[in-house]
Amino acid sequence: MQISANLPSLRWLGRTIVDGILPPRCLACGETVGEPGALCGQCWSAMTFFAPPWCAVCGLPFPHPMGEGAVCADCARERASWDRARSVMRYDKHSRRLVLALKHGDRTHLAGALGGWMRRAGGEILDRADFILPVPLHWTPLFARRYNQAGLLAHAIHAAGGPPVAPDWLIRRRRTPSQGRLGATGRARNVRGAFAPRPGHSVRGKRLVVVDDVLTSGATVEECARVLRRAGASSVGVLTLARALRAGG
Numbered sequence: 001m002q003i004s005a006n007l008p009s010l011r012w013l014g015r016t017i018v019d020g021i022l023p024p025r026c027l028a029c030g031e032t033v034g035e036p037g038a039l040c041g042q043c044w045s046a047m048t049f050f051a052p053p054w055c056a057v058c059g060l061p062f063p064h065p066m067g068e069g070a071v072c073a074d075c076a077r078e079r080a081s082w083d084r085a086r087s088v089m090r091y092d093k094h095s096r097r098l099v100l101a102l103k104h105g106d107r108t109h110l111a112g113a114l115g116g117w118m119r120r121a122g123g124e125i126l127d128r129a130d131f132i133l134p135v136p137l138h139w140t141p142l143f144a145r146r147y148n149q150a151g152l153l154a155h156a157i158h159a160a161g162g163p164p165v166a167p168d169w170l171i172r173r174r175r176t177p178s179q180g181r182l183g184a185t186g187r188a189r190n191v192r193g194a195f196a197p198r199p200g201h202s203v204r205g206k207r208l209v210v211v212d213d214v215l216t217s218g219a220t221v222e223e224c225a226r227v228l229r230r231a232g233a234s235s236v237g238v239l240t241l242a243r244a245l246r247a248g249g
């Protein structure tokens with residue numbers, strides 16, 4: 001009796017050892033979770049994942065179904081240089097933990113899980129694209145951080161079944177001051193002329209997707225898309241992990 005009563009716990013112990021010495025951790029808070037590359041229940045329910053119904057152009061979620069091909073007020077007023085944009089989740093204090101961990105935490109394994117989410121959220125854009133282009137970092141922050149988080153995400157999206165990555169087709173021509181304290185107009189001015197297609201790599205006729213970690217005002221991806229379109233890209237999609245929404249939006 002004693003032996004059979006102990007069997008389940010012995011089996012559990014054995015499996016725990018086989019699965020690895022370190023139990024899998026929540027991507028956001030570090031709590032122990034059942035499988036690697038997952039969020040704990042609390043973090044999962046705190047995140048705002050985008051889902052249809054949404055703006056056919058920019059992916060902004062609508063509170064109610066608006067009909068096939070409906071677009072939001074911003075997209076109806078002015079078309080961006082990119083064709084379509086999608087994001088996995090709202091950028092808020094919860095998803096910020098994931099973004100910061102990727103940016104500063106040397107937790108590059110995070111990129112694998114986040115890239116899988118981006119592959120799913122961006123399916124409609126990625127399925128008809130030729131290449132993924134990460135938004136480039138200027139060499140100074142790249143050197144300080146040792147890697148470009150947009151590049152990590154781009155490679156993870158490819159690993160999850162997305163199109164190949166063209167890591168250096170888009171270059172940053174100058175360092176831009178931090179966007180943090182600027183309004184939308186200031187951000188647009190700040191990045192004007194900051195990016196260019198790499199000389200010698202023709203993007204003419206190519207269907208491209210620009211990838212970044214966070215979309216705030218959209219000024220950075222707009223400028224990337226503008227120069228790619230001007231260089232002849234046939235379409236430019238935008239895929240980001242998180243997107244900031246205006247308060248109440």
Ligand SMILES: [Zn+2]
Binds near residue numbers: 027028029030042
């Ligand atoms: Zn958690």
Ligand SMILES: [Zn+2]
Binds near residue numbers: 057075
């Ligand atoms: Zn829209």
